[in-house]
Amino acid sequence: xxxxxxxxxxxxxxxxxxxxxxxxxxxxxxxxxxxxxxxxxxxxxxxxxxxxxxxxxxxxxxxxxxxxxxxxxxxxxxxxxxxxxxxxxxxxxxxxxxxxxxxxxxxxxxxxxxxxxxxxxxxxxxxxx
Numbered sequence: 298x299x300x301x302x303x304x305x306x307x308x309x310x311x312x313x314x315x316x317x318x319x320x321x322x323x324x325x326x327x328x329x330x331x332x333x334x335x336x337x338x339x340x341x342x343x344x345x346x347x348x349x350x351x352x353x354x355x356x357x358x359x360x361x362x363x364x365x366x367x368x369x370x371x372x373x374x375x376x377x378x379x380x381x382x383x384x385x386x387x388x389x390x391x392x393x394x395x396x397x398x399x400x401x402x403x404x405x406x407x408x409x410x411x412x413x414x415x416x417x418x419x420x421x422x423x424x425x426x
Contacts (some may be wrong), residue, residue: 311337313370318342335366348382355380360390369399370397378405379422383409 299391319340322330324347343363367376380387391398391405398405412421 311342313337313339316340318344319348320344321355321359323354324349324352325359326353327356327358330356330359330362330363332365332369335363336369339370339374341374343376343378343380343381345387346382347367347386350384350386355386357386358391361394363403364394364397364401367403376401376403377390379409380401380405381422383407412425 314337316338319338321343322334325345326347345355345360347356353382363376363378372403387405406422411418
């Protein structure tokens with residue numbers, strides 16, 4: 298092992314990965330998700346689980362990065378964004394970027410179902426592949 302500090306090497310270009318479902322890392326925090334994530338990980342469904350405004354979760358910058366990354370895909374595949382919480386950030390982003398979402402074939406699902414388990418209830422969304 299070397300004692301020299303790690304250099305910051307550029308990430309090599311690689312073909313994108315196509316998946317059915319992807320969880321946006323770190324509760325959709327801007328700490329480690331950027332447009333490059335959405336250029337490389339192309340999903341039919343992205344789950345946004347952030348619900349902590351004090352920590353910037355979900356991050357408006359990450360939601361904007363989805364738009365930027367998807368705009369570079371070169372095809373118009375349908376993408377569905379699934380927020381697990383109703384937050385002010387997601388509502389404002391949805392309203393302010395709705396035209397761009399339509400142009401890029403991005404649909405945002407609102408959870409309209411509730412699951413009740415062991416005295417606890419939470420919103421739910423059914424996804425079929």
